[in-house]
Amino acid sequence: MKRQDCVSCGTSNVMYRFEDRDVEIDLKALRASVPLLSGWQCEACSEIELDPESAQRYSDVSDELVYSLRRPLDRYPLT
Numbered sequence: 001m002k003r004q005d006c007v008s009c010g011t012s013n014v015m016y017r018f019e020d021r022d023v024e025i026d027l028k029a030l031r032a033s034v035p036l037l038s039g040w041q042c043e044a045c046s047e048i049e050l051d052p053e054s055a056q057r058y059s060d061v062s063d064e065l066v067y068s069l070r071r072p073l074d075r076y077p078l079t
């Protein structure tokens with residue numbers, strides 16, 4: 001299986017490929033899961049390097065979480 005060096009901790013041949021994985025975002029009190037992401041993960045330090053399309057979707061979801069934190073009055077809609 002193809003491996004690559006970790007960009008974070010510098011260990012050689014330690015990142016492995018993953019596809020279509022759900023990645024959890026844990027941001028203070030808020031959590032979200034971003035489905036079907038692809039990229040590389042380091043076995044040594046757990047650093048994840050997402051593919052460009054996956055990274056964009058991950059950051060979009062993160063942004064939404066941050067915005068919802070900045071609008072506390074909208075956090076708990078009365079449904």
Ligand SMILES: [Zn+2]
Pocket residue numbers: 006007008009010011014042043044045046047
């Ligand atoms: Zn690493």
